[in-house]
Amino acid sequence: MLEAERISGGYGGGDVLHGVSIRVGNGEAVALLGPNGAGKSTLMAALTATLPRRSGVLRLAGHDVSAAPSHALVASGLALVPEGRQIFAPFSVRDNLRLGAMALAGRSSLAERFEHVYALFPRLAQRADQRAGAMSGGEQQMLAIGRALMSRPTILLLDEPFLGLAPKIIDEILTALALLRRDGLTLLLVEQKLPIALSATTRAYVMLKGEIVLEAGCEALARRSDIHDLYFSLAAQPAQK
Numbered sequence: 001m002l003e004a005e006r007i008s009g010g011y012g013g014g015d016v017l018h019g020v021s022i023r024v025g026n027g028e029a030v031a032l033l034g035p036n037g038a039g040k041s042t043l044m045a046a047l048t049a050t051l052p053r054r055s056g057v058l059r060l061a062g063h064d065v066s067a068a069p070s071h072a073l074v075a076s077g078l079a080l081v082p083e084g085r086q087i088f089a090p091f092s093v094r095d096n097l098r099l100g101a102m103a104l105a106g107r108s109s110l111a112e113r114f115e116h117v118y119a120l121f122p123r124l125a126q127r128a129d130q131r132a133g134a135m136s137g138g139e140q141q142m143l144a145i146g147r148a149l150m151s152r153p154t155i156l157l158l159d160e161p162f163l164g165l166a167p168k169i170i171d172e173i174l175t176a177l178a179l180l181r182r183d184g185l186t187l188l189l190v191e192q193k194l195p196i197a198l199s200a201t202t203r204a205y206v207m208l209k210g211e212i213v214l215e216a217g218c219e220a221l222a223r224r225s226d227i228h229d230l231y232f233s234l235a236a237q238p239a240q241k
């Protein structure tokens, strides 16, 4: 459903991504693992066309969308929960959510979208009129996910949504992601912590220095007693060109 083939791109003159290929099937939940600076967020930006790709092909549901701008990708069902949440702190929770639905008409009414998000995260309904910046980190993360869901995506990209959150909130968000998956949403989760990635997804890519160096099923990864050594030894290796 989401296919990226040999994606290259970066900032200024240099490439951060060196021919990255990933595939996320319909209804699948896939993790993108890797240490700081591996290029995970850069890949999210390249997939959502907020960073121009220098080369490579992007397909959604079999259609070549390599030339599509960000708003067209959102309209095609791709939504990103960005690293660091990027909520609009002075706006209310409701207005932040409304912004997520702004570009879209059609697939379902605004009221239905609010209902869906509020059912998933009742705290957002309770705090609908509150200033978003006054909420806890966990609530702000729920809001960031809710805002992405307001576009009624079929594929949700999440860039380190659990960073800095307490275990109880992590569990709440994992539960929400499991419900979304049950309803058929396709997930691509950027995560650094292996146990979280393994509990939320069924397959993982490991990225290092702008390249995919390993792809494996999560059950197989979890069974490997040397997984932590493997992960960190890969992180210590120079990327191969």
Ligand SMILES: Nc1ncnc2c1ncn2[C@@H]1O[C@H](COP(=O)(O)OP(=O)(O)OP(=O)(O)O)[C@@H](O)[C@H]1O
Binding pocket: 011, 016, 034, 035, 036, 037, 038, 039, 040, 041, 042, 043, 083, 192
């Ligand atoms: N806006 C930018 N301008 C220039 N270089 C950047 C920019 N954003 C990221 N980089 C560089 O690109 C490389 C990959 O960064 P990226 O944020 O994609 O990694 P990451 O795997 O998401 O790491 P983290 O887990 O720390 O977010 C790093 O060397 C980083 O310094």
